[in-house]
Amino acid sequence: MKTLAEELFKEFREYSVSEFFRKNAAMLGYTGKIRSLTTVVHEGVTNAIDAAEEAGILPEITVAIRRVDEDPEHLKVVIEDNASGIPEEFIPHVFGKMLAGTKLHRNMQSRGQQGIGIVGATLFAQMTSGKPTRVVTSAGDGEIVCADVMIDVDKNEGRIMNGKKLKGDWRGTKVELELKEVRYERSRYGPYNYLRMTAIANPHTRITFIEPDGKLTVFERATDSVPERPRPMLPHPWGVTADDLLALAARTKSRTVAGLLISELSRMTKRKVEEVGRLSGVNLKKKPSELTWEDAEKIVSAFKQIKFMAPPTSGLRPIGKEDIEKGLRQMLNPEFVYAVTRQPKVYRGGIPFIVEAGIAYGGGAGRKEGGEEVEAEGLDLIRFANRAPLVFDQGGCAITLAAKSIDWRRYGVDIATAPLTLFVNVVSAYVPYTSAGKQSIADEPEVFKEIREAIMDVARELRRYLYRKIRARERQQRAKIFEKYLPIIARKAASLAGVQVPDIEPLLKKVAGVEDEGRKNGP
Amino acid sequence: MKAGEKLQGFGKEVIGDILKARPPRLKIPSRSTSNIRYDEKNRYFVLGDKYGVRSAASMKQVKKFAQTMCVADFCRELIANDKFATLREMYYTAEGWETGPFRDQGESDAIVEDLEATFMLKREDLGLMPEEDGAAVYGELTLKEEGVTIDATKAGRAGYTIPPTIDDVEFLKCKAERVIAVETMGMYHRLVQEEAWKKFDALIVGLKGQAARATRRFLKRVHEELNLPVYLFCDGDPFGFHIAMVVISGSAKLAHINHELAVPDAEFIGVTASDIKNYDLPTDKLRELDIARLKQLQRDPRYNTPFWQSEIKLMLELGKKAEQQAFAKYGLDYVVKEYLPEKLGLKG
Numbered sequence: 001m002k003t004l005a006e007e008l009f010k011e012f013r014e015y016s017v018s019e020f021f022r023k024n025a026a027m028l029g030y031t032g033k034i035r036s037l038t039t040v041v042h043e044g045v046t047n048a049i050d051a052a053e054e055a056g057i058l059p060e061i062t063v064a065i066r067r068v069d070e071d072p073e074h075l076k077v078v079i080e081d082n083a084s085g086i087p088e089e090f091i092p093h094v095f096g097k098m099l100a101g102t103k104l105h106r107n108m109q110s111r112g113q114q115g116i117g118i119v120g121a122t123l124f125a126q127m128t129s130g131k132p133t134r135v136v137t138s139a140g141d142g143e144i145v146c147a148d149v150m151i152d153v154d155k156n157e158g159r160i161m162n163g164k165k166l167k168g169d170w171r172g173t174k175v176e177l178e179l180k181e182v183r184y185e186r187s188r189y190g191p192y193n194y195l196r197m198t199a200i201a202n203p204h205t206r207i208t209f210i211e212p213d214g215k216l217t218v219f220e221r222a223t224d225s226v227p228e229r230p231r232p233m234l235p236h237p238w239g240v241t242a243d244d245l246l247a248l249a250a251r252t253k254s255r256t257v258a259g260l261l262i263s264e265l266s267r268m269t270k271r272k273v274e275e276v277g278r279l280s281g282v283n284l285k286k287k288p289s290e291l292t293w294e295d296a297e298k299i300v301s302a303f304k305q306i307k308f309m310a311p312p313t314s315g316l317r318p319i320g321k322e323d324i325e326k327g328l329r330q331m332l333n334p335e336f337v338y339a340v341t342r343q344p345k346v347y348r349g350g351i352p353f354i355v356e357a358g359i360a361y362g363g364g365a366g367r368k369e370g371g372e373e374v375e376a377e378g379l380d381l382i383r384f385a386n387r388a389p390l391v392f393d394q395g396g397c398a399i400t401l402a403a404k405s406i407d408w409r410r411y412g413v414d415i416a417t418a419p420l421t422l423f424v425n426v427v428s429a430y431v432p433y434t435s436a437g438k439q440s441i442a443d444e445p446e447v448f449k450e451i452r453e454a455i456m457d458v459a460r461e462l463r464r465y466l467y468r469k470i471r472a473r474e475r476q477q478r479a480k481i482f483e484k485y486l487p488i489i490a491r492k493a494a495s496l497a498g499v500q501v502p503d504i505e506p507l508l509k510k511v512a513g514v515e516d517e518g519r520k521n522g523p
Numbered sequence: 524m525k526a527g528e529k530l531q532g533f534g535k536e537v538i539g540d541i542l543k544a545r546p547p548r549l550k551i552p553s554r555s556t557s558n559i560r561y562d563e564k565n566r567y568f569v570l571g572d573k574y575g576v577r578s579a580a581s582m583k584q585v586k587k588f589a590q591t592m593c594v595a596d597f598c599r600e601l602i603a604n605d606k607f608a609t610l611r612e613m614y615y616t617a618e619g620w621e622t623g624p625f626r627d628q629g630e631s632d633a634i635v636e637d638l639e640a641t642f643m644l645k646r647e648d649l650g651l652m653p654e655e656d657g658a659a660v661y662g663e664l665t666l667k668e669e670g671v672t673i674d675a676t677k678a679g680r681a682g683y684t685i686p687p688t689i690d691d692v693e694f695l696k697c698k699a700e701r702v703i704a705v706e707t708m709g710m711y712h713r714l715v716q717e718e719a720w721k722k723f724d725a726l727i728v729g730l731k732g733q734a735a736r737a738t739r740r741f742l743k744r745v746h747e748e749l750n751l752p753v754y755l756f757c758d759g760d761p762f763g764f765h766i767a768m769v770v771i772s773g774s775a776k777l778a779h780i781n782h783e784l785a786v787p788d789a790e791f792i793g794v795t796a797s798d799i800k801n802y803d804l805p806t807d808k809l810r811e812l813d814i815a816r817l818k819q820l821q822r823d824p825r826y827n828t829p830f831w832q833s834e835i836k837l838m839l840e841l842g843k844k845a846e847q848q849a850f851a852k853y854g855l856d857y858v859v860k861e862y863l864p865e866k867l868g869l870k871g
Contacts (some may be wrong), residue, residue, distance in 0.1 A: 482582075493538050
């Protein structure tokens with residue numbers, strides 16, 4: 001006779017990560033027909049740009065979306081890059097295994113991070129169309145690998161079907177995903193806008209986009225230098241938890257806990273370690289494998305009592321003022337552009353981040369619901385995290401909240417009508433996303449404050465520009481008025497006095513440029 | 524100084540500023556009610572010392588400055604050619620000026636007033652005149668206008684018409700000993716018909732309602748040059764009172780030339796509220812407008828005398844008003860036979 005518990009646990013078994021996500025596709029951004037398509041494009045393009053940058057290559061990306069048959073919701077997405085290719089044996093891991101990758105433990109800023117993205121796309125393709133994802137890749141060595149990848153959901157593994165090798169002179173990776181239950185639209189949430197935003201934040205990237213109707217758009221690059229690669233950064237003691245510490249202990253090559261602290265954390269010196277030992281009462285000479293949860297908790301609470309230098313920010317790679325301005329200029333051809341990259345700050349005690357903001361006024365700037373040609377209809381807020389566009393979930397995002405918290409009238413604009421594009425990029429090894437969909441930044445107080453200040457920085461510059469513009473127009477109007485009436489005054493005065501008409505040029509020069517006398521005396 | 528010289532001086536000043544690259548300015552006495560005060564000593568309204576500056580360096584004012592120059596030069600030409608133009612004629616002439624037409628005649632009239640106030644000139648001095656003639660005068664006065672000698676008893680039944688250019692008219696001979704100015708032309712013709720001018724040795728003047736500048740100027744001149752006392756006979760209502768008061772103390776709007784218009788010694792003889800009562804005149808009820816106006820007058824410094832205060836108070840109490848023709852109740856000649864002799868102290 002089985003116990004009740006045995007009976008109840010009969011069905012108990014391990015789920016694979018892939019299976020978990022198959023059931024929770026929404027968490028990855030696969031919700032709704034338009035959003036799902038944009039998410040696939042996002043995952044592919046993110047990987048492509050990251051790969052090219054890793055290899056120090058100027059990214060050249062082509063995205064094509066094609067109809068497969070009569071069904072408008074049955075599409076094929078092709079994303080091609082010019083990076084260094086993927087070694088054959090890694091293909092099933094990259095495209096078929098969740099939480100595999102090189103990025104998670106590096107404590108380094110990158111677009112992707114968790115090794116979920118492109119696998120999610122493969123999985124979504126497989127779930128909706130039943131078709132494998134085709135990967136074509138080459139390191140440029142004359143050999144091209146073609147492979148169809150299917151995911152074995154139970155085992156969290158990729159499986160290659162129809163693998164073959166071709167000869168050819170080409171370098172890069174091309175991914176073809178066949179999707180159903182998606183819809184192409186040229187809206188704010190569709191791939192077109194996504195790629196346009198990507199081009200703004202990545203002015204070194206050239207993106208070619210082919211829409212289902214065959215229309216081809218090239219988002220040309222605005223700069224020719226590949227951004228310097230971010231460097232991995234060791235975690236700051238204020239940013240680690242007891243759990244992190246135990247994880248580090250399990251991985252480290254150090255032989256003592258003291259050694260672990262110095263080699264795995266930033267801003268740790270021998271003196272600081274001694275201080276940690278004294279304050280925590282933990283024997284730091286013990287082996288890392290002997291570190292207990294209690295020890296870890298004591299060490300973490302000792303960290304909080306010690307003064308450390310601010311976390312290193314050398315690993316962060318903002319776009320930079322100049323490139324943001326170039327990107328905005330290239331894409332929007334505005335009459336005014338200004339951008340700022342703020343100094344690094346820290347949130348939650350130890351996680352460094354940088355906020356960048358850019359503003360564009362006039363030209364193609366501003367929200368354009370009715371397409372590129374219509375008049376602007378007010379503020380267009382474009383959000384980025386580590387250069388990747390955030391298109392969805394704007395409502396709760398710290399960037400949206402910060403932009404809304406500003407009294408724009410003080411800066412001389414009505415955001416309901418002004419042709420204004422506001423750009424914000426949050427850079428961090430750990431961007432505080434609100435969910436795994438990574439479309440919205442959490443309202444961390446330090447992050448919110450910093451975003452707000454960055455926006456105010458650029459808004460101030462805009463105000464200065466608009467003010468100058470108004471002044472210049474006023475000066476012109478002034479000059480015109482005086483040029484009309486001063487000669488009349490001179491002629492009539494001469495007629496009254498019975499003398500020759502005097503030269504008015506010196507007076508005109510003086511009066512047309514100076515402050516309005518009426519206003520100077522006025523309130 | 525003559526008007527022409529003043530304008531020439533103004534032109535020279537502006538030229539001087541231009542040569543020094545200094546924006547020309549014109550200080551114009553303010554004619555807003557806040558800058559008008561009642562001069563107790565002279566018993567008429569005068570301008571205070573507030574003024575506005577019209578600057579050619581102001582974007583908002585430079586056009587008006589140019590228009591002012593145009594008006595000034597237009598006047599210079601009139602004076603030089605010894606001609607007169609009406610304000611309306613000038614308004615139409617401006618259509619051809621470089622500054623463009625005025626929005627309405629009010630705008631051009633205001634600039635004329637600016638020049639009057641600034642240079643302490645009457646518009647007649649500037650060669651401009653209002654459209655309307657002054658009113659009529661009948662009586663034993665001989666005057667010379669444009670070389671023509673006129674006897675005001677031989678100028679037809681309607682009498683001699685006071686021209687806008689009354690200052691150019693010369694008084695030659697006068698047998699009259701007083702002036703009786705009446706509000707309505709109806710009363711004027713009654714007095715002429717009843718030969719009141721002969722009976723009272725008076726010049727009869729018809730004001731035609733609110734007195735025109737020329738009429739007021741005429742009254743001022745006969746009072747000062749011929750030493751005639753002036754008596755005012757108007758309707759017995761707040762508007763009649765005020766027609767008399769403007770002749771006596773001047774109007775707020777023309778405060779800058781009241782010293783040439785006001786006749787502080789002129790005397791209001793009726794119709795008073797007491798007359799309504801004493802003569803038991805036919806009346807109309809006071810309208811709301813009349814009551815409001817009477818209350819306004821009560822607070823007006825010009826009416827701050829025991830006579831006026833008690834008359835206004837009485838009229839408010841009666842709640843009634845009467846026209847000057849109401850005396851016809853007792854016969855057409857009643858005013859001449861009874862009322863006026865009593866009021867003028869000429870009775871038996």
